[in-house]
Amino acid sequence: MHHLRILTGLTKVWRITILPKLPEILELRTVAQSRLFTIESMKLRFSNGVERLYERLPKRGREAVIVVAINQKNELILIREYLAGFHKYELNLPKGTVDPGESYEEAANRELKEEAGFGAKKLDYLREITLAPGHMGFSLHVILARELFPESLPGDEPEPMEVEQYPFEEADDLVSSVFISESRSIAAIKIAEVFLSRESKNSRV
Amino acid sequence: MHHLRILTGLTKVWRITILPKLPEILELRTVAQSRLFTIESMKLRFSNGVERLYERLPKRGREAVIVVAINQKNELILIREYLAGFHKYELNLPKGTVDPGESYEEAANRELKEEAGFGAKKLDYLREITLAPGHMGFSLHVILARELFPESLPGDEPEPMEVEQYPFEEADDLVSSVFISESRSIAAIKIAEVFLSRESKNSRV
Known part of the structure; x- marks a missing residue:
């Protein structure tokens, strides 16, 4: 019964993935560039003939990771970092x-x-997530880190980050709270929850 | 016992929110601007004296919403849209x-x-989520839409979007699949799950 339901939902979705035809890129050019960001203008013709001018921030530089780290007390490792986009501090998952x-x-x-x-003795690759794929080419790879041990390395952060250890089983409170707002962190927590719940189900079989 | 645990996790986090001192903004200027995006350069002095040059995309224009819409069969409403950042189609939540x-x-x-x-007869405001607050001032408000009825309005989309109705109870499969990648959609689904599970617990009291 459970397997049948999985088949139904994702199979339905899969069926339609073969349908749409990509728009034609009529023109693609860089309209602005800074130290970190590039802005591209994209003239598109959709398969119905409609033409539109899009803008996007293409991917630049290296791949990136976001880390859901859980210690032996089942606590999530959070850092408190300065967020320039809002000029404030907030809790977040480690990333780089x-x-x-x-x-x-x-x-x-x-x-x-x-x-x-x-440091972590056990690392699992979970999946790749995007940021705002309608306008940006950025993505992150979600990594689950477990079997933690204390080990520090000097980083490139302007100041040492405060570290908080938060009960992972209370993640529902955290993602509903004002202490964390970043979609990528909330999404990574959800993806880790799914992975861990399946792992625990499989280990009971 | 349950209430005690909630208190412990979030209270611990709350305690430290009064500590950090915001960096001083020594200089803030626009380094590039396009039709949709602005890039700002930000010279910061952190409270430990370290100075750093940041770049950010400040918020521009209007507030935005992302919609977790669930129909009377407990199905999530997904749209299939063109994503210019990756030049591909993917499933996503409606937003604008x-x-x-x-x-x-x-x-x-x-x-x-x-x-x-x-259309929806029942709409609940859930929370505000950010995109990549370390570098961008963008955010979205998550709205839960229920008691749906068929009603179309002409929009500004270049082509009609394919609509998919996906079993909400199978959301774990969806967020682990290649059919959806956007952090904001996965985060909004998680936030709606928490809201609905609490609503259902409260209604049983």
Whole structure:
């Protein structure tokens, strides 16, 4: 019964994935560029003939990871960081870019050491998530880090980050609270919850 | 026992929210501007004296909403839209900007009619979520829409969107699948799940 339901929902969705025809890119050019960002203008013709001018921020630079780190007391590791977009501090998950030659898991482990002072003996790749794919080419790889041990590495942060250990089973309170707002962190927590609940179901079979 | 645990987790987090001192903004200027985006350069001095040059995309224009719409069969309303950031189609939640004079709930209802062909008799404001607050001033208001009825409004989309109705109780499969990738949609689904589970618990008391 459970398997049948999974089949129904995702199979229905899968069926329609073969239908749409991508719009034609009539023109693509860089309209602005800064140290970190590029803005592209995109002239598109959709398959129904309608033409539209889009703008997007294409991906630039390295891949990035976001880390759902859970310690042996089943606590989620949160950092408190300065958020320039809103000029405020908020709780967040550790994240950062992948260095040349690093795997996603290695990058996650290094960022966790730099930002939160923990290493992980167990790292699982969960999935890739996007930010605002309608307008931006940015994405992050979600890594689950477990079996933590204290280990710090110097990072490139302007100031040491406060680290908070929050009961993972109370994640519902956290994602409904004003202490955290970032979609990517809330999405990564949800994805980790699904992974952990399936892992625990499988281990009981 | 349950209430005690809620108190413990969030109270611990609350305690530290009074500590950090915001960095001083030494300089803030627009370095690039396009039709849709502005890029600002920000020279900051953190409370430990370290100075850093940041870049951010400040908020521009109107507030925006994202709609978790659930029909009477407990199905989630998904749209299939073109995503310029990755030049591909993907499933997503309806979203859009708030028109002058509209409430968030009214904007959500209108976007739902324009993008998915449904109106809602019951609309709940859930919370505000941010995108990538470390670098961007963008946010969205999450609205839960229920008691749906068929009603279409002409929108500003370049092509009609395919609408998919997906079993909400199978959301775990969806957020783990390749059919949807956007953090904001996955986060909004999680936030709606928490709201609905609490509503259902409260109604049983």
